[in-house]
Amino acid sequence: MLRKALLTTALLLSVSAAHGGFLTFEAAGADPAAITSTRDAFRTAVGGGTTVGANGSFGGMRREINWDGVPNSFADPNFLPANFFNTNSPRGAVFSTPGSGFMVSTNAGESSSALFGFSRDFQTFSAQRLFTAIDSSITDVNFFVPGTNTAATTSAFGLIFVDVEVENLTKLEFFDQNDALIFSKNASVFGNQGLTFLGGVANAGERISRVRITSGQNTIISNGRLGNPNDDVVVMDDFLYAEPVQLQRVPEPPTFALLFLGLLAVFNRRRLRLGRFGWNV
Ligand SMILES: [Ca+2]
Ligand SMILES: [Ca+2]
Ligand SMILES: [Ca+2]
Numbered sequence: 001m002l003r004k005a006l007l008t009t010a011l012l013l014s015v016s017a018a019h020g021g022f023l024t025f026e027a028a029g030a031d032p033a034a035i036t037s038t039r040d041a042f043r044t045a046v047g048g049g050t051t052v053g054a055n056g057s058f059g060g061m062r063r064e065i066n067w068d069g070v071p072n073s074f075a076d077p078n079f080l081p082a083n084f085f086n087t088n089s090p091r092g093a094v095f096s097t098p099g100s101g102f103m104v105s106t107n108a109g110e111s112s113s114a115l116f117g118f119s120r121d122f123q124t125f126s127a128q129r130l131f132t133a134i135d136s137s138i139t140d141v142n143f144f145v146p147g148t149n150t151a152a153t154t155s156a157f158g159l160i161f162v163d164v165e166v167e168n169l170t171k172l173e174f175f176d177q178n179d180a181l182i183f184s185k186n187a188s189v190f191g192n193q194g195l196t197f198l199g200g201v202a203n204a205g206e207r208i209s210r211v212r213i214t215s216g217q218n219t220i221i222s223n224g225r226l227g228n229p230n231d232d233v234v235v236m237d238d239f240l241y242a243e244p245v246q247l248q249r250v251p252e253p254p255t256f257a258l259l260f261l262g263l264l265a266v267f268n269r270r271r272l273r274l275g276r277f278g279w280n281v
Helices: 002-017 032-046 253-276
Strands: 022-029 063-065 093-096 101-104 131-134 138-144 151-153 156-162 171-175 181-186 195-202 210-214 220-222 235-241
Touching: 022 032, 022 181, 032 156, 032 195, 032 235, 131 220, 138 235, 156 171, 171 195, 181 195
Parallel strands: none
Antiparallel strands: 022 195, 063 235, 093 138, 101 131, 131 235, 138 151, 138 210, 156 195, 156 235, 171 181, 171 210
């Protein structure tokens, strides 16, 4: 029985160390039409039909955030609350950034300029609002059972970047519940004002606990103001993801290793003790 336990432990170790893959969906082009078919293929891979889940649990439907319904009171020049999409509009996504917050661009005709004041660089995939972190190019997305503080994971995440012009500065990364990197992909570049779709769908049961979006190297400080003189400034439009479901904690690999060592110790002690009586074990 002990031998069976040891074998089982060894088997679990090898499974936890193995990461499957993610199906990657990517496209870049001059206008929404250029990336729509890739966005649609991602939608099909995630599932959920043609009706996107709105607020609260939606029976496993895919979720999308296009920013366009955010009220003016939470749009440029005002910050978007980091938990807006788990409280005001509960879709199980909460953002964080090393910067000072998040902003959604205004509609035309408001006191701030549309497109964060960069109408010669940005365009929308879905009109009229875009999204950015402020004073940082990092946006982390953590998942919750919608409308609750219960941690959740998802199986797929994709988004649309705007104005990706420099290689290797804009990327999408997924981390599992042990904070191990399980997916990393640079966004495809296009010329000025281009749109890029990038998404990953788990194909071997992987669960995404956190998504890290790196959007270029430059940052937006406020409407029309950049944080540094470097290329590349990049913002975001639609986010798409599978419904977040409650986190199922499994022991980390080190726990298995400790268990394995513990069993070995028990086994050896048994050998020693039994050995004293001359039993062949
Ligand atoms: Ca540009
Ligand atoms: Ca939009
Ligand atoms: Ca750019």
